[in-house]
Amino acid sequence: xxxxxxxxxxxxxxxxxxxxxxxxxxxxxxxxxxxxxxxxxxxxxxxxxxxxxxxxxxxxxxxxxxxxxxxxxxxxxxxxxxxxxxxxxxxxxxxxxxxxxxxxxxxxxxx
Amino acid sequence: xxxxxxxxxxxxxxxxxxxxxxxxxxxxxxxxxxxxxxxxxxxxxxxxxxxxxxxxxxxxxxxxxxxxxxxxxxxxxxxxxxxxxxxxxxxxxxxxxxxxxxxxxxxxxxxxxxxxx
Numbered sequence: 130x131x132x133x134x135x136x137x138x139x140x141x142x143x144x145x146x147x148x149x150x151x152x153x154x155x156x157x158x159x160x161x162x163x164x165x166x167x168x169x170x171x172x173x174x175x176x177x178x179x180x181x182x183x184x185x186x187x188x189x190x191x192x193x194x195x196x197x198x199x200x201x202x203x204x205x206x207x208x209x210x211x212x213x214x215x216x217x218x219x220x221x222x223x224x225x226x227x228x229x230x231x232x233x234x235x236x237x238x239x240x
Numbered sequence: 241x242x243x244x245x246x247x248x249x250x251x252x253x254x255x256x257x258x259x260x261x262x263x264x265x266x267x268x269x270x271x272x273x274x275x276x277x278x279x280x281x282x283x284x285x286x287x288x289x290x291x292x293x294x295x296x297x298x299x300x301x302x303x304x305x306x307x308x309x310x311x312x313x314x315x316x317x318x319x320x321x322x323x324x325x326x327x328x329x330x331x332x333x334x335x336x337x338x339x340x341x342x343x344x345x346x347x348x349x350x351x352x353x354x355x356x357x
Binding site for chain 1: 271273280281282283284285288296298299328330332344345346347348350351353
C-alpha cells in the first residue's frame, strides 16, 4: 500500500515562531488533506490540497504532486496551534477510497 | 450545529459486551466511513459505505460490523468487545459528485473514545 511519512515527528516552538511540516508519499494521489488534531482529540480540516498552493490566515500549504510531497507552513505560531498535524492521502485510480494517514507531527507551542 | 455527529462521545465497557457507535450527518453526503485511531498513530479504515445498499470492508474490519440505516446514518458495532479495541473511533463523510467544491474531501466527526476493560 501507499506509504505516508511525516517529518519531523515532534516539534517545539516558541510562540511567534514559524515552522514547516513535511509529508512525503510513495505513489500518485488524487486527494491530500491536512488535519489538526487538537488536545481534545477532534480532527479539524485544514486543507484539501491534492496539488498547488492554498492559504488560510497564518497557515498555508503546498503540494507538488509530481515530486510526491506536501508542505504545511505555520507562521507566527500561537499556543492554540499545539496538537498533532496529520497528512492523509488517497491513492489515485479506481477502487481506492480510503485515506491513508501519516503518523503525524506533534507540535507544542510554548509561551 | 455540527455537520457530523457521533454518539456516545465516551464509553467504557467490559470484555464480551456488545457495543454500538452511531454517526449522523447533515452534509447530504452519500459516502460514509468508520476509522479507528490508536495512541501515537494515524487513523485506519474499518468500513465504508457509498449508499444504503453498498457496504465495504476496510483495512481492519475483523471484529466489527456496520449498518447503514439511511443516507445520513451509519452505525458501527462491536459484537463482543475485547481490550485491544480500546481506541478513538471516528466517522467521516465525503461527497462523490465530481465538480463539487468539496468533492473527494473527507469531513470527520468529533470522535468516540471507547475503553474496553
